[in-house]
Amino acid sequence: MTRMTFASAIDHALETAMERDNRVVVLGEDVTMLRRNLYVRFGPKRVRQTPISEAAFLGAGVGAAMAGLRPVVEIMLVDFIAVAYDALLNEATKVRAFSGGKWSVPLVVRAACGGGYGDGGQHEQCLWGMLAGMPGLSVVVPSNPADAAGLMLSALACDDPVVFLEHKLLSDYWLDYLGGASRGTVSFDVPAEGTEGEVEKPPRPVPIGEGRVVAQGSDLSIFSLGVSLHRCLEALPSLADKGIRAEVIDLRSVAPLDRDLIVDSARKTGRVLVVDEDFIGFGLSGEIAAVMAEAGLKVDFARVCTEGVIPFARRLEDEALPNVRRIAEAALAMASR
Numbered sequence: 001m002t003r004m005t006f007a008s009a010i011d012h013a014l015e016t017a018m019e020r021d022n023r024v025v026v027l028g029e030d031v032t033m034l035r036r037n038l039y040v041r042f043g044p045k046r047v048r049q050t051p052i053s054e055a056a057f058l059g060a061g062v063g064a065a066m067a068g069l070r071p072v073v074e075i076m077l078v079d080f081i082a083v084a085y086d087a088l089l090n091e092a093t094k095v096r097a098f099s100g101g102k103w104s105v106p107l108v109v110r111a112a113c114g115g116g117y118g119d120g121g122q123h124e125q126c127l128w129g130m131l132a133g134m135p136g137l138s139v140v141v142p143s144n145p146a147d148a149a150g151l152m153l154s155a156l157a158c159d160d161p162v163v164f165l166e167h168k169l170l171s172d173y174w175l176d177y178l179g180g181a182s183r184g185t186v187s188f189d190v191p192a193e194g195t196e197g198e199v200e201k202p203p204r205p206v207p208i209g210e211g212r213v214v215a216q217g218s219d220l221s222i223f224s225l226g227v228s229l230h231r232c233l234e235a236l237p238s239l240a241d242k243g244i245r246a247e248v249i250d251l252r253s254v255a256p257l258d259r260d261l262i263v264d265s266a267r268k269t270g271r272v273l274v275v276d277e278d279f280i281g282f283g284l285s286g287e288i289a290a291v292m293a294e295a296g297l298k299v300d301f302a303r304v305c306t307e308g309v310i311p312f313a314r315r316l317e318d319e320a321l322p323n324v325r326r327i328a329e330a331a332l333a334m335a336s337r
Contacts, residue, residue: 001198005172009145009199010110010164011037013152014072016202018042021070024156027057028074028110034173054084058109062092065107070156078111078127078165092161093136107161108152113141114167114227114277115321117178117188120312126226129276129283131163132255138162138208139254143170143229145197147252150206158208167226170194191230211258213265217247220331221265223288224275225251228322232275235328244335246273254284262288263295271300271334275322280305300337304330 004012015038018024027048032039039047050057054075061073075081081088092105115124132139140155140162142148148166155162168174169190178188214229215236224232229250239246247265251258266272272292274285285303292299304322311317319326 002201003196004145004149004199005196006142006145006148006166006170006194007172007174009149009197009203010152010166011035012199012201013149013156013203014038015041017153017156018046021156022046023068023070024072025064025069026072026074027061027064029057029076031074034074054080055087058084058087059091061107061109062087062105065092065105065161066095066103070106070108072108072110072156075109075111077123078113079123079125081109081111081127081131088131088137088161088163089134093134096136096160104159105161106159108155108158109161109163111163111165112168112171112174113165114169115310115317116169116227118312118314118317121310124310124317126165126278126306128163128165128254129278129287132284132287133282136160137255139165140208140252141165141167141226141254142206142252143226143250144194146199146203147206147250149199149203151208151252153203153205154208157205162208165226169227191227193233194227194230206252209253209256209258211249211251211253211261213247213261214250215246215248217245218269219244220246220271220273220334221269222246222248222273222275222327222331223251223262223265224248225254226277228275228277231322231324232327234324235331238328239331239335242332242335244331246331257287257291259291259295262291263297266292266297266299267295269299272302273327273331273334274301274303274305275327276303276305277322278306280307300334302330302334
């Protein structure tokens with residue numbers, strides 16, 4: 001086991017995969033700088049700088065995957081995936097079905113996501129609910145370095161497209177930028193347990209679609225992922241002071257969801273709180289409610305999500321995103337019913 005930062009753990013997984021399989025390539029804007037260790041080791045043929053055109057290089061990634069490579073395409077911010085959406089929605093996720101299984105697209109799209117530092121609604125979205133709604137696409141959101149490395153290895157081994165989302169408040173190279181000299185007025189709450197941790201060498205793959213129980217409890221089930229998972233853990237002491245023992249589950253994957261884990265925990269506690277930094281409408285929180293309804297469960301249900309466009313003003317942004325106070329208040333309200 002070696003202690004690594006979140007971003008270093010992902011790059012460790014990439015390096016491991018690139019050593020094993022020369023079909024794994026990385027492409028995107030600024031990757032020769034952002035992945036300079038990989039660039040120095042594997043060279044410009046396997047770590048390729050691209051023009052700033054997400055539509056062009058994500059489209060190229062789809063073609064490269066169909067031609068036999070296993071590309072990792074880096075979209076700097078998931079918000080910018082909008083300008084390249086056709087390559088995912090109408091191409092990568094449809095090829096297997098349209099070809100009767102004769103073709104596949106082993107593509108990983110890596111993108112930073114999430115807010116909490118003051119960049120406003122065009123740069124701080126999560127969008128995993130929107131992406132997970134596409135049949136044929138897997139979407140993973142790790143909350144710690146070990147899971148980040150393990151999920152990246154599993155994504156690279158997948159024969160179908162995977163979107164790999166890393167929250168900026170966990171990723172060290174993003175934190176260096178967000179808190180750099182040019183942004184001296186910016187402050188943000190970084191979960192220490194998520195930004196650095198023990199990682200196996202080589203990393204152990206984490207199955208896509210498998211959640212994990214982070215904290216045991218019997219009074220309330222809290223489902224979350226990414227940075228919000230750490231906010232949930234921060235809320236546990238205040239809940240324990242009120243005699244509430246909450247079970248916290250890290251979903252790790254949005255698509256596919258760990259339906260069995262969701263149903264088992266909800267059945268045990270009878271109360272479910274979903275904490276999701278993505279938008280409240282037509283997304284992850286509603287899908288979890290549907291999973292429980294389809295299983296025939298009748299549970300008390302609540303959710304703490306982002307409910308509208310993320311404001312630019314820091315004070316308003318802090319209230320718009322899930323925070324420890326909102327989580328604790330929602331849990332206490334459920335327990336009092």
